[in-house]
Amino acid sequence: MTASILQQVKAGLNELPAFAVGDRVRVATRAPIGHYRVPIYLRGGVGVVERVIEPALVDNEEEGYGRNAGNKRHYYRISIPLPTLWHDYQGSHRDELHIEIYETWLERA
Amino acid sequence: MATGKHYHDHDHGHDHGDHAPITAESKPGYYEVMETAVRELLTEKGYITPNDIRHQIEVLDSRTPALGAAVVARAWVDPAFKARLLEDGRKGCEELGITFYDDTQLIVLENTPDVHNLIVCTLCSCYPRPVLGLPPDWYKLKPYRARAVIEPRKVLAEFGTQIPDDVEIRVSDSTAVVRYLVLPRRPEGTQGWSEERLAALVTRDAMIGVIPVSLDKEAA
Amino acid sequence: MATEDFVSRLPNDIGGFEAGSVMRVEHVLEPWEKRCHALADVLDFKKLINTEEKRKGVEALGEMLIGKLPYYERWIVAFSNISFTKGFFTPTQLAEKMAEVDARFAEQDAA
Numbered sequence: 001m002t003a004s005i006l007q008q009v010k011a012g013l014n015e016l017p018a019f020a021v022g023d024r025v026r027v028a029t030r031a032p033i034g035h036y037r038v039p040i041y042l043r044g045g046v047g048v049v050e051r052v053i054e055p056a057l058v059d060n061e062e063e064g065y066g067r068n069a070g071n072k073r074h075y076y077r078i079s080i081p082l083p084t085l086w087h088d089y090q091g092s093h094r095d096e097l098h099i100e101i102y103e104t105w106l107e108r109a
Numbered sequence: 110m111a112t113g114k115h116y117h118d119h120d121h122g123h124d125h126g127d128h129a130p131i132t133a134e135s136k137p138g139y140y141e142v143m144e145t146a147v148r149e150l151l152t153e154k155g156y157i158t159p160n161d162i163r164h165q166i167e168v169l170d171s172r173t174p175a176l177g178a179a180v181v182a183r184a185w186v187d188p189a190f191k192a193r194l195l196e197d198g199r200k201g202c203e204e205l206g207i208t209f210y211d212d213t214q215l216i217v218l219e220n221t222p223d224v225h226n227l228i229v230c231t232l233c234s235c236y237p238r239p240v241l242g243l244p245p246d247w248y249k250l251k252p253y254r255a256r257a258v259i260e261p262r263k264v265l266a267e268f269g270t271q272i273p274d275d276v277e278i279r280v281s282d283s284t285a286v287v288r289y290l291v292l293p294r295r296p297e298g299t300q301g302w303s304e305e306r307l308a309a310l311v312t313r314d315a316m317i318g319v320i321p322v323s324l325d326k327e328a329a
Numbered sequence: 330m331a332t333e334d335f336v337s338r339l340p341n342d343i344g345g346f347e348a349g350s351v352m353r354v355e356h357v358l359e360p361w362e363k364r365c366h367a368l369a370d371v372l373d374f375k376k377l378i379n380t381e382e383k384r385k386g387v388e389a390l391g392e393m394l395i396g397k398l399p400y401y402e403r404w405i406v407a408f409s410n411i412s413f414t415k416g417f418f419t420p421t422q423l424a425e426k427m428a429e430v431d432a433r434f435a436e437q438d439a440a
Contacts, residue, residue, distance in 0.1 A: 075285050101285075
């Protein structure tokens with residue numbers, strides 16, 4: 001019946017978000033040269049997905065080289081506790097850093 | 110940053126020293142000549158037209174903090190609008206006729222008794238221009254960009270804003286397609302005020318999140 | 330500092346760096362600065378030079394120029410460099426046009 005046909009729908013490569021709200025994620029620790037949009041202070045940071053940004057978009061690091069098209073993926077707004085980013089953080093232990101990160105920079109934590 | 114520019118410093122008795130003021134009769138500087146030349150070359154070669162530039166200048170001139178203030182005031186008086194705004198900031202602004210002339214999205218960050226938001230772009234100068242206009246120099250310079258993500262409470266204190274330790278601070282760093290607007294807390298003693306009267310209280314700096322909205326200050 | 334640290338850190342990546350207190354400076358844009366901003370927006374809409382390409386172009390100026398040039402000055406130099414790469418115009422064409430504009434402004438001043 002139609003139910004099993006609907007269940008057989010296959011999404012495009014990277015069409016669906018890899019992460020969901022509430023997922024724990026880690027920002028990759030790679031150190032590229034060239035154009036990047038993930039600040040160094042965040043590399044290796046562990047946080048939680050607050051929001052999945054829709055729609056899937058072109059990688060902004062590729063866009064910087066004039067590549068406006070290609071395989072689109074999702075950005076995620078993630079929150080990282082500020083005390084985990086800085087050794088001597090002065091403030092509340094609940095203070096947070098929120099940022100949009102592209103899917104290619106995130107791993108499941 | 111030495112350029113001969115005349116900076117207006119609002120809060121510090123800043124000695125302008127070696128910065129020569131630019132007057133209307135000054136000879137155009139090197140970079141103004143470059144801008145003129147680039148624009149004329151691109152126009153001659155058919156990439157852009159003078160009307161493209163003229164129109165966009167008009168667009169920019171029409172975008173000021175008063176637009177953001179109108180959004181904030183509407184959110185304060187209309188809970189259903191506020192809910193829609195928090196769900197999708199760009200759509201909320203578009204409801205009020207504030208078009209977004211670029212591809213950016215907007216997330217509106219609500220300040221509450223437990224959470225205080227501020228926005229920054231550490232990498233460059235991302236800012237919600239369609240709804241706030243152009244950012245002030247201090248937002249684009251190193252001290253704010255470097256320190257807002259590591260010592261937000263100290264930075265806020267430099268603006269005269271004290272956030273108690275039991276209030277969580279959320280710093281949002283723009284790096285991609287999303288821009289932010291802080292929805293500041295509505296001050297006490299404004300019950301029954303019209304949207305217009307409320308909007309007049311809301312300053313640009315309150316929507317960046319570095320100062321609260323208060324009855325004492327006039328809108329910038 | 331090992332040289333790879335310089336190579337793998339963009340000069341604009343300053344989150345967490347030490348810096349002085351925030352001086353609340355701002356200025357009303359000069360007309361050319363506003364035209365430069367409008368140019369950036371138009372180039373982005375038309376996908377001639379998108380916003381991310383502009384950011385990369387500014388980064389490519391390097392730490393020294395980024396430190397010495399104010400904001401819109403960095404943009405217009407970046408746009409020139411990108412225009413050369415994309416073949417919109419050549420360095421010679423830009424130099425000749427700048428000389429022509431200079432002369433035109435001088436005439437207007439003298440008039």
